Amino acid sequence: MRDILVTLIVFASLPLIVRTPVNGVLMWVWISVMNPHTQGWGFATTFPFAMIVGVATLFSVAITRQPKTLPASNITFTLIAFVLWMNVTTLFAIFPEASMVQWGKVMKIMLMSLVTMMVIRTREDIQRMVWVLTLSLGFYGVKGGIFTVRSGGQDRVWGPVGTFIGDNNSLALALIMTIPLMRYLQQTTDRRWVWHALTVMMLLSALAALGSYSRGGLLAIGAMVIYMWLQSHNKLVTGMLIMLLTPLALLFMPERWSERMDSIGDYQNDGSALGRINAWHMAYNLAKDRFFGGGYEVSEASVFLLYAPDPKAIHAAHSIYFQALGEHGFVGLFIYLLLGWQTWRSASWIVRHSEGIADLAWAGHLARMMQASLAGFAVGGAFLSLLYYDVPYYLMAVVVATRIEVARYRAQAPAALPTPALTLERAR
Known part of the structure; x- marks a missing residue:
């Protein structure tokens, strides 16, 4: 039944994707992030849903009358530079065949990331994108949370097998x-049941x-919570909630979890930790010896x-940096x-330029929460x-x-808006 449901949803979305590329990007994000086909047990588990949605999205981009240019952003240019450099390093890979297999997977991700930057343009697009990401991963959060409560944390x-988040640490x-x-979605909703x-x-x-x-997840959640507390407008209340909920959550977990x-502090006697450090030394020595690195799949x-x-x-x-x-x-x-x-700097720019402007409050909230997510990823990664x-x-x-949305709004009525410097001064 689940296989049929996912299949019907994907194929029913194809006309909508062809009509509007944004729909294709949102479907792609849902398929690639949630991997709903992994929740079935039949043909859907191996059916090429992502390829079908990706091809339909690229076709929609090709025929649409909407602008087909990438946004002129430092982030965009740097991501393109990263993609180009990965193509160069692949030419000098130690293991060419294995590297080319991984190169194909990575380039698909990068292509659709650039397509996403091309078609996500309005506040409505942004909001829908955040909802899709939230619900796609929130599904496993709710499912896993209920499982943890039922098992007493034992x-x-x-995560779903065969995906980026199949491993417990990645999930x-x-x-x-x-x-x-x-x-962020909680801050911007006026519906109590959604809140x-x-x-x-x-x-x-x-x-x-x-x-x-x-x-690593424990360290990441610590970094994320601390940053969210630092960015909260009412640090006293937020801090009290954190101090109340954190001990309750930790006390709920069994002794084996503790x-x-x-063992984080006793890494010298932990085989897994020592293995990672050994891999980090390998990556460093490899990079010193080979200017282009080793290419994909060097382990x-x-x-x-x-x-x-x-x-x-x-x-x-076992590290985004050493990888x-x-x-x-x-x-x-x-x-x-x-x-x-x-x-990170772009998110900070958004915070500064939306401060004190009611119509841009959503952008400020979103930028702060983006930074909280990135802080968690930087530590856990x-x-x-x-x-x-x-x-x-x-x-x-x-x-x-x-x-881009914040800059567009400010450009429409610059005389009526506070400057970032004045806004920061008032905030102090």
């Missing part, structure tokens, strides 16, 4: 990145993240034999860090191989579109 929460980070989006539903979704998603037993979290015995302190401890990078370093060299890491920094996880790139597209 059993570990996992935890994805949920942590989504909680700020839920908070309460989002509250429940946030609480269950937080429980699901804890129930994943992810140590023992695993306590092989022969590479560890040449570059790792312990050649027998073969692990994936970029090992696969694309110091240049690739620099471009990736620059991309994150520019996204330090321990996960999620360099090509598509959600951060979709968030970049949201930031780009939001900045």
